[in-house]
Amino acid sequence: xxxxxxxxxxxxxxxxxxxxxxxxxxxxxxxxxxxxxxxxxxxxxxxxxxxxxxxxxxxxxxxxxxxxxxxxxxxxxxxxxxxxxxxxxxxxxxxxxxxxxxxxxxxxxxxxxxxxxxxxxxxxxxxxxxxxxxxxxxxxxxxxxxxxxxxxxxxxxxxxxxxxxxxxxxxxxxxxxxxxxxxxxxxxxxxxxxxxx
Amino acid sequence: xxxxxxxxxxxxxxxxxxxxxxxxxxxxxxxxxxxxxxxxxxxxxxxxxxxxxxxxxxxxxxxxxxxxxxxxxxxxxxxxxxxxxxxxxxxxxxxxxxxxxxxxxxxxxxxxxxxxxxxxxxxxxxxxxxxxxxxxxxxxxxxxxxxxxxxxxxxxxxxxxxxxxxxxxxxxxxxxxxxxxxxxxxxxxxxxxxxxx
DNA sequence: CCACAAAAGTAAACAGTGTTCACAAAAAAG
DNA sequence: CTTTTTTGTGAACACTGTTTACTTTTGTGG
Numbered sequence: 001x002x003x004x005x006x007x008x009x010x011x012x013x014x015x016x017x018x019x020x021x022x023x024x025x026x027x028x029x030x031x032x033x034x035x036x037x038x039x040x041x042x043x044x045x046x047x048x049x050x051x052x053x054x055x056x057x058x059x060x061x062x063x064x065x066x067x068x069x070x071x072x073x074x075x076x077x078x079x080x081x082x083x084x085x086x087x088x089x090x091x092x093x094x095x096x097x098x099x100x101x102x103x104x105x106x107x108x109x110x111x112x113x114x115x116x117x118x119x120x121x122x123x124x125x126x127x128x129x130x131x132x133x134x135x136x137x138x139x140x141x142x143x144x145x146x147x148x149x150x151x152x153x154x155x156x157x158x159x160x161x162x163x164x165x166x167x168x169x170x171x172x173x174x175x176x177x178x179x180x181x182x183x184x185x186x187x188x189x190x191x192x193x194x195x196x197x
Numbered sequence: 198x199x200x201x202x203x204x205x206x207x208x209x210x211x212x213x214x215x216x217x218x219x220x221x222x223x224x225x226x227x228x229x230x231x232x233x234x235x236x237x238x239x240x241x242x243x244x245x246x247x248x249x250x251x252x253x254x255x256x257x258x259x260x261x262x263x264x265x266x267x268x269x270x271x272x273x274x275x276x277x278x279x280x281x282x283x284x285x286x287x288x289x290x291x292x293x294x295x296x297x298x299x300x301x302x303x304x305x306x307x308x309x310x311x312x313x314x315x316x317x318x319x320x321x322x323x324x325x326x327x328x329x330x331x332x333x334x335x336x337x338x339x340x341x342x343x344x345x346x347x348x349x350x351x352x353x354x355x356x357x358x359x360x361x362x363x364x365x366x367x368x369x370x371x372x373x374x375x376x377x378x379x380x381x382x383x384x385x386x387x388x389x390x391x392x393x394x
Numbered sequence: 395c396c397a398c399a400a401a402a403g404t405a406a407a408c409a410g411t412g413t414t415c416a417c418a419a420a421a422a423a424g
Numbered sequence: 425c426t427t428t429t430t431t432g433t434g435a436a437c438a439c440t441g442t443t444t445a446c447t448t449t450t451g452t453g454g
Contacts, residue, residue, distance in 0.1 A: 046403065
């Protein structure tokens with residue numbers, strides 16, 4: 001029966017409504033300051049109905065985070081891996097910062113919004129791992145090319161990750177007024193220069 | 198009257214009992230999973246009594262964090278600022294990591310435990326600012342000495358902060374098995390090497 | 395078209411939360 | 425020995441995430 005497909009579509013559409021409502025609220029007021037009752041209200045449901053679509057509040061956030069990681073991953077994958085290391089690094093860094101600027105909501109949910117979760121689970125864990133592995137493989141390739149001289153791979157992976165992460169945090173938290181693409185590029189350039197020499 | 202002093206002492210002693218009880222619980226179960234009622238029980242009070250000593254739950258965490266920053270600052274200040282840059286940097290870095298290892302509880306409360314606070318206030322804000330300013334002045338001195346070559350001061354301050362922060366996180370989260378002081382030194386060495394060249 | 399089963403939605407309740415308030419016990423001051 | 429101030433409390437308020445029993449809607453096979 002074709003009804004099954006349409007059913008599924010319909011279900012996903014309703015899930016989306018809930019996700020969108022939750023996302024709006026989480027971003028504006030923070031995970032802890034948003035109740036299931038308010039999510040339900042915003043999505044046009046009764047509180048109990050939400051539990052037909054998500055098993056609990058944390059799962060809603062997980063879902064949103066996963067979507068963020070997925071979008072981020074898609075973007076990072078598109079860079080040409082055959083580029084010479086310097087250019088690849090620059091492109092990837094720029095991509096990272098631009099993502100943080102263009103999708104501040106996703107970025108905030110992914111890295112800033114907190115909900116004291118013990119361990120990542122399911123699809124979220126898988127997707128964020130993919131992102132990290134992609135990053136790692138890129139850094140390893142650059143290290144092997146000798147760009148950073150003779151340096152421990154682990155240290156490079158971690159140092160760059162922490163650096164770019166913090167950079168993005170600075171940018172999105174508004175503690176640094178960057179608006180134009182040129183600003184981003186300059187910031188990136190000075191940081192890369194620092195890391196190299 | 199001498200009674201006033203003794204009164205004050207007594208009050209502080211009682212505050213301490215509450216702080217200690219809260220700290221134990223926060224560390225073992227996380228801020229969100231500990232209720233005021235449980236803190237009160239552990240401290241031997243009724244829930245309402247806690248509010249005679251702290252105006253709300255967040256303030257208890259703020260107080261604990263502030264104590265952590267204070268202890269951290271004391272430690273960081275003791276390093277000899279007249280040391281040559283390389284050695285100073287190494288000492289400060291080692292101090293940072295050792296603090297994270299020797300006071301994992303404080304460290305966790307200061308940097309990991311989350312409570313969705315909008316802005317730091319009062320003494321906590323002041324103390325953490327002092328810590329940061331101390332760090333900044335050290336890095337600026339090192340940059341001026343030319344150790345990192347021709348590099349933007351801001352970028353250096355931030356890059357190092359992010360790096361050391363992440364490093365400490367790695368260490369304390371147990372994702373890296375470091376036990377001995379020599380391990381710490383080696384880790385630090387490889388990271389510094391990465392940052393320099 | 396109708397009976398029936400499955401899905402979607404809900405009101406009400408449960409056990410908990412942070413916080414406040416009116417009030418009682420204790421301590422200090424006069 | 426009263427009066428005032430401090431210290432502590434039980435009960436309540438307005439919430440929270442989540443579950444349960446129940447009703448309404450929807451899709452399917454006869």
